[in-house]
Amino acid sequence: MRWKQRYGWxxxxxxxxxxxxxxxxAAPPKxxxxxxPDRVWTADGDAAHTGWAVLVHDGVIAAVGPVDTVKAPANxxxxxxxxxxxxxxxIDLHSHLFLHPYNETLWNDQVLKEPQDYRTLxxxxxxxxxxxxxxxxxxxxxxxxxxxxxxxxxxxIDEGMIPGPRMFVATRAIVxxxxxxxxxxxxxxxxxxxxxxxxxSGVDEAIxxxxxxxxxxxxxxxxxxxxxxxxxxxxxxxxSLAEMKAIxxxxxxxxxxxxxxxxxxxxxxxxxxxxxxxxxxxYGASEATFRLLKQHGTAYxxxxxxxxxxxxxFEHYVPGQSEPTARMKEAERAFRTALKLGVTIGNGSDVGxxxxxxxxxxPANMVRxxxxxxxxxxxxxxxxxxxxxxxxxxxxxxxxxxxxxxAFTGDPSxxxxxxxxPVFVMKDGTVYRTPQATP
Ligand SMILES: [Zn+2]
Numbered sequence: 106m107r108w109k110q111r112y113g114w115x116x117x118x119x120x121x122x123x124x125x126x127x128x129x130x131a132a133p134p135k136x137x138x139x140x141x142p143d144r145v146w147t148a149d150g151d152a153a154h155t156g157w158a159v160l161v162h163d164g165v166i167a168a169v170g171p172v173d174t175v176k177a178p179a180n181x182x183x184x185x186x187x188x189x190x191x192x193x194x195x196i197d198l199h200s201h202l203f204l205h206p207y208n209e210t211l212w213n214d215q216v217l218k219e220p221q222d223y224r225t226l227x228x229x230x231x232x233x234x235x236x237x238x239x240x241x242x243x244x245x246x247x248x249x250x251x252x253x254x255x256x257x258x259x260x261x262i263d264e265g266m267i268p269g270p271r272m273f274v275a276t277r278a279i280v281x282x283x284x285x286x287x288x289x290x291x292x293x294x295x296x297x298x299x300x301x302x303x304x305x306s307g308v309d310e311a312i313x314x315x316x317x318x319x320x321x322x323x324x325x326x327x328x329x330x331x332x333x334x335x336x337x338x339x340x341x342x343x344x345s346l347a348e349m350k351a352i353x354x355x356x357x358x359x360x361x362x363x364x365x366x367x368x369x370x371x372x373x374x375x376x377x378x379x380x381x382x383x384x385x386x387x388y389g390a391s392e393a394t395f396r397l398l399k400q401h402g403t404a405y406x407x408x409x410x411x412x413x414x415x416x417x418x419f420e421h422y423v424p425g426q427s428e429p430t431a432r433m434k435e436a437e438r439a440f441r442t443a444l445k446l447g448v449t450i451g452n453g454s455d456v457g458x459x460x461x462x463x464x465x466x467x468p469a470n471m472v473r474x475x476x477x478x479x480x481x482x483x484x485x486x487x488x489x490x491x492x493x494x495x496x497x498x499x500x501x502x503x504x505x506x507x508x509x510x511x512a513f514t515g516d517p518s519x520x521x522x523x524x525x526x527p528v529f530v531m532k533d534g535t536v537y538r539t540p541q542a543t544p
Pocket of ligand 1: 200455
């Protein structure tokens with residue numbers, strides 16, 4: 106690897122953790138590591154197991170069970186994690202590495218004023234913060250005007266050039282003509298503004314945009330089923346059913362799933378009918394529409410924290426002090442409805458609207474709004490892995506899965522807020538954070 110010699114700190118950590126002199130590469134480190142926390146939460150079942158240990162061999166989970174039953178080779182590196190619970194590496198299914206909080210810079214100003222080069226460097230820093238927080242996988246749902254730069258971030262992470270989570274990227278995302286920002290409403294009509302996503306009108310353009318994005322490296326296709334295009338600024342459907350079907354059929358032919366931004370009842374219903382694989386936000390969806398998700402097996406990412414964060418920035422909401430805002434209550438109602446009906450709920454936060462590395466807020470909010478702590482952890486591990494079609498690679502602590510692991514002080518399976526205190530992170534067998542040597 107080109108970057109092998111340059112990033113000494115990862116190599117140093119790897120060497121310390123693995124007891125080898127090997128510097129970082131894209132290949133998982135060789136050797137055995139025995140992890141000994143107080144508890145292990147495997148994602149099989151709901152309870153954490155006290156007194157369990159996990160053995161990692163060449164980047165793969167080799168064994169998990171009571172510490173006296175896990176047979177580690179004599180030369181295995183032993184990492185003690187006292188006071189912690191070890192979990193699968195966490196997954197956030199809705200991130201924007203190319204955005205930063207709107208109370209720092211409004212979305213319009215980020216897209217219009219920040220050069221793509223600068224945004225890409227920011228995204229690299231955000232990727233690192235995410236990984237250090239115990240999130241080893243992200244589905245990043247659109248660069249918001251930064252083109253295909255997410256494909257480069259993913260590549261740099263995969264090559265070991267920069268630390269970051271496993272990335273599933275959507276590139277530019279697809280919107281209906283003049284339905285997405287910046288503008289055109291509110292700007293001089295003769296301005297040619299850069300788009301926050303790729304605009305299409307008609308089935309042919311829908312097919313073309315899907316193929317272009319797939320060809321340039323999109324793992325998922327993201328479309329916007331609705332947006333604030335009503336004459337009164339209300340959220341209304343944007344892409345037609347025929348356009349969305351064309352996107353879904355084209356994406357599925359190439360083996361790619363489709364995620365739909367949709368928050369109005371009609372927008373969600375049309376997107377589900379078009380055959381998308383996940384609904385993002387869904388705040389305004391009715392019980393009948395959530396039943397449709399359940400019937401179709403469509404996943405749902407509630408993005409509760411995006412609503413909370415915008416309430417903080419623009420409606421003077423203070424967590425733990427203020428009454429929830431009307432928008433927060435609407436999001437909570439949707440979430441509780443989906444939960445009651447047994448819709449597949451994945452952990453997707455819309456991080457980027459709020460600070461990267463604070464991804465723990467979404468599982469915490471899911472518990473605030475009615476999930477048990479184990480349900481929220483499942484949504485961020487094995488359920489999320491299944492939504493990504495990666496359940497055979499990661500998402501649980503089980504033999505033969507990749508060694509994506511995190512440890513948190515306390516026990517998030519009983520106190521979800523303990524996710525705020527990561528002390529250990531391993532991705533694909535490489536240690537990025539340990540209590541002994543935190544970068
Ligand atoms: Zn988003």
